[in-house]
Amino acid sequence: MRINANIKYIEVEDFSVSKEKFELYMDENYQLLKTEPFPELDKLGSYYESPDYISHTDSKKTFFDKVYQAVKSKAIQNKYKILEDINITKGVLLDIGCGTGEFLVEGNNRGWNVLGYEPNEGARKLSIEKGISIVNELSEVEDHSVDVITMWHVLEHVVDLDEQISTLKRILKKGGTLIIAVPNYNSYDAKYYGKYWAAYDVPRHLWHFSQMSIPLLFNPYGFELVEKYPMLFDSFYVSLLSEQYKTGKKNWFKAFRVGLKSNIEARTNLEYSSLIYYLKKN
Incomplete structure (x- = not known):
């Protein structure tokens, strides 16, 4: 995979x-944006060191925290409804970027054999305390051993897309299911808020995807896009943060x-604030 992001799209800020300040550059072949300058690997972790990075905590201290956790609980139910609608036989479910583990706790309760990977030490510790099996590195996962892989708002954080997609192909069984959720920079709320759009979230988000990006990136690795689903809550959450930044x-x-x-405008063009992509490994 050769990404050539050389067309300046917008200047944004880590609010x-x-x-x-960072700049986003467009690769026309993949219809995705790349954050520049790309943070140095040894410095990248420092951009996550904030009490406001709520996805790495179970905090319910403020009203906003409580709303976030309530919405997250509802979103987890919606995620499993998608898996049920796909009618997947329950087997090994690997959640990459599992955060504090609530999604996998629910999966375990529903009869899945769950496994998680989470690079953040604090979030990983909370997952382990909830009884979730965690691998330290994806290299520990055996070849063709996983039935379903989920990545909920994780792909945008990945440093090396080629390495990541190759790993997904290696560990997923033939005919296995890959579920990826990412923000959509072509959504109405992205256009409305411009440089203040919270889902740019630079430099933690290294990549920014359109609807075209996912099949263009994954098809060469033997993945087929089957369906797309909206994440309806995301437009409200992202707009709330964007208002604060603006x-x-x-x-x-x-x-x-x-x-x-x-959400209303996206009913006709599917340009929702975030989208879930259901892919099958051929």
Whole structure:
């Protein structure tokens, strides 16, 4: 895979941690954006060191935390509904970037043989405390041993896309299922908020995907895109954070209106704030 991101798309800022500025460049062949400058590997972890990075905690201290955790719980149920609609036989389910483990706890309760991978030490510890089996590296997972792999808002954080997709191909069984969820920079809320759009989340998000990106990236590795699903809550959550970045206030009602309009417009073009992609390994 040769990504040639050389067309400047937009200048953005890390509003949540470092306040540094970054630029996003377009690769027209893959229809994806790349964050520049690419953070040095030994520095990348420091951009996650913030109490506001809520996906690595189980915090319910503030009203916003409580809303986030409630929505996350509902979203987990929606994720398993998709797996049920796909009608997959329950087997080994690997969640890459499993965070604090709630998705896998639910999977275990539903009869899946669950396994997780989480690079963040704090989140990994919380997963282990909940009884989730965690691998330290994906190299520990045997070839062709996993029935379903899920990556919920993880692919955008991956440093080397070629290496990651090759690993997914190696560990997934023939005919296995790959579920990937990523933000969509062509959504209405992305266009509305521009450089303040929270889902750019630079430099933690190294890549930014369109609907075209996923099949273009995965088809050469023997994956077939079967279906796409919207993540309806994301437009509201992202709009809420975007309002704070833009105005200094969360502006709940304004964010709700923008999030709702984003979902309504996407009913015709599927340009939702985030999309779930269901792929099969041939």
